[in-house]
Amino acid sequence: MILLPCPWCGPRDSEEFGYVGEIGARPDPRTATQQQWRDYLYLRRNVAGWASERWYHRMGCRRYLVIERDSTTNEIRQSRPETPRSKP
Amino acid sequence: MAETRSGRTRQGRYSALALLRHGVTGNAWSPAWRSHELKTRYQVIIIGGGIHGLATAYYLARNHGITDVVVLDKGYLGGGGSGRNTAILRANYLTPEGVRFYDRSLELYGKLAEDLNFNVMFSRRGHLTLAHSDASLRTMRWRAEVNKVCGVDSDVIGPEDVKQIVPDMDTTEAARYPILGALYHPPGGTVRHDAVVWGYARAADSLGVHLQQDTEVTGIDVSAGRVTGVRTTRGDIAAPIVINATAGWATLVADMAGVRLPVQTFPLQAAVTEPVKPFLRTVVVSGTLHVYVSQTARGELVFGASVDPFASYSTRGSLEFTEGLAGHVLQLMPSLAKLRLLRQWAGLCDMTPDFAPIMGPTNVDGFLVDVGWGTYGFKAGPVAGEAMAECVATGRTPQIISSFGLDRFAQGCLVGEKGAAAVGH
Numbered sequence: 001m002i003l004l005p006c007p008w009c010g011p012r013d014s015e016e017f018g019y020v021g022e023i024g025a026r027p028d029p030r031t032a033t034q035q036q037w038r039d040y041l042y043l044r045r046n047v048a049g050w051a052s053e054r055w056y057h058r059m060g061c062r063r064y065l066v067i068e069r070d071s072t073t074n075e076i077r078q079s080r081p082e083t084p085r086s087k088p
Numbered sequence: 089m090a091e092t093r094s095g096r097t098r099q100g101r102y103s104a105l106a107l108l109r110h111g112v113t114g115n116a117w118s119p120a121w122r123s124h125e126l127k128t129r130y131q132v133i134i135i136g137g138g139i140h141g142l143a144t145a146y147y148l149a150r151n152h153g154i155t156d157v158v159v160l161d162k163g164y165l166g167g168g169g170s171g172r173n174t175a176i177l178r179a180n181y182l183t184p185e186g187v188r189f190y191d192r193s194l195e196l197y198g199k200l201a202e203d204l205n206f207n208v209m210f211s212r213r214g215h216l217t218l219a220h221s222d223a224s225l226r227t228m229r230w231r232a233e234v235n236k237v238c239g240v241d242s243d244v245i246g247p248e249d250v251k252q253i254v255p256d257m258d259t260t261e262a263a264r265y266p267i268l269g270a271l272y273h274p275p276g277g278t279v280r281h282d283a284v285v286w287g288y289a290r291a292a293d294s295l296g297v298h299l300q301q302d303t304e305v306t307g308i309d310v311s312a313g314r315v316t317g318v319r320t321t322r323g324d325i326a327a328p329i330v331i332n333a334t335a336g337w338a339t340l341v342a343d344m345a346g347v348r349l350p351v352q353t354f355p356l357q358a359a360v361t362e363p364v365k366p367f368l369r370t371v372v373v374s375g376t377l378h379v380y381v382s383q384t385a386r387g388e389l390v391f392g393a394s395v396d397p398f399a400s401y402s403t404r405g406s407l408e409f410t411e412g413l414a415g416h417v418l419q420l421m422p423s424l425a426k427l428r429l430l431r432q433w434a435g436l437c438d439m440t441p442d443f444a445p446i447m448g449p450t451n452v453d454g455f456l457v458d459v460g461w462g463t464y465g466f467k468a469g470p471v472a473g474e475a476m477a478e479c480v481a482t483g484r485t486p487q488i489i490s491s492f493g494l495d496r497f498a499q500g501c502l503v504g505e506k507g508a509a510a511v512g513h
Contacts, residue, residue: 019398042350046339
């Protein structure tokens with residue numbers, strides 16, 4: 001079992017969470033070119049190692065959070081609340 | 089070609105007579121492939137010694153006479169996805185592009201043992217995809233019609249027919265997810281995955297291809313938009329053509345050449361039980377229950393699941409998977425309650441947004457990809473190798489893979505294979 005530290009609920013089983021994915025900068029839809037927008041939609045860094053990613057505590061507080069996880073070992077370093085301007 | 093002939097002669101053909109001769113004389117078998125010095129220059133470098141890389145090397149040599157080829161693997165041949173999949177073959181996909189592609193692969197698998205002079209134990213035992221809801225039954229009908237138009241044998245059958253094919257299946261309405269019907273695909277089946285890898289390796293080797301294990305690629309050299317070679321843990325190699333045929337590490341290898349991929353890597357877990365007498369004739373798949381089951385020639389039941397719920401490069405198994413799997417299998421076949429699991433493992437799946445692969449040239453000249461194989465790479469090995477070899481030899485993308493180019497994401501022309509590839513194997 002993998003425990004995820006929810007900033008609001010404390011350490012909880014990862015099964016309670018939904019994995020949203022890696023955090024990338026979202027281009028402004030009003031000014032982005034088609035190429036930039038499709039890169040944003042589809043391309044992934046797919047980091048092997050430490051990365052920040054977005055999770056959703058769907059069976060708990062139902063809030064979004066940002067977790068730092070090593071994708072090669074699933075070790076978790078820290079979590080913080082999701083803010084509207086979470087940057088990589 | 090002299091090397092080719094001498095290679096084949098030295099190695100000898102596998103046959104009943106050879107088996108008898110070795111049995112009587114007690115002579116040791118010669119290794120199935122040779123080891124070579126790593127040259128500093130090749131015509132084609134293939135990164136990844138799994139079924140895709142080896143098949144590409146084999147068809148380059150056999151179909152196009154290109155034998156100055158090296159296959160590099162950071163571990164041992166077939167140690168990645170090729171040795172971790174559940175070895176299920178089928179062609180009952182959803183899109184016409186997909187159906188034609190995988191049907192060609194089945195055709196190649198059908199004559200592979202003869203072609204490679206290696207028993208790959210292809211067993212055409214039929215493939216059942218169960219429908220537990222109106223929505224999945226609708227998708228099965230859709231798939232059956234697409235399959236028929238493409239000349240692939242597939243049909244929707246009712247629960248009574250399912251019961252006849254698999255008597256141990258719980259087809260009652262008391263089940264939590266009652267079986268409403270199934271997509272039956274008689275040409276599907278299973279194959280021995282290690283044998284396919286070894287067969288391609290042996291055949292490629294006898295045609296003059298170099299196989300280099302324990303050789304990890306650490307960098308790819310690109311100059312003025314053209315690939316010039318790779319750097320490895322055993323030295324640098326120059327080549328005008330480099331093919332990325334890795335799975336699990338496809339994005340990391342592509343990054344070395346400056347090519348970005350729409351790929352995320354997820355582990356997929358599988359498990360195998362202790363052996364029992366043969367009772368399961370076909371491959372059984374349930375998308376709703378996230379499980380597929382087949383029985384090997386040794387009698388073990390092989391179980392696979394859908395990918396893990398979050399992206400990772402870790403191949404550690406999880407208890408959640410084992411619990412979920414056991415519960416789901418018992419819903420299908422309650423009589424398996426006393427069967428014990430022998431082991432579980434995980435393989436890495438490079439998932440693409442549309443559940444279709446990424447094949448062909450990239451924006452770096454000479455750097456080709458054969459990646460994004462998600463959960464469907466093994467069954468596509470032969471056709472992928474054949475098509476990639478043609479792509480290299482002719483410099484043009486063959487028709488059969490023209491829909492799978494990397495540029496489809498920028499153009500918004502996705503293939504949309506999720507309905508037939510998400511869990512169904």
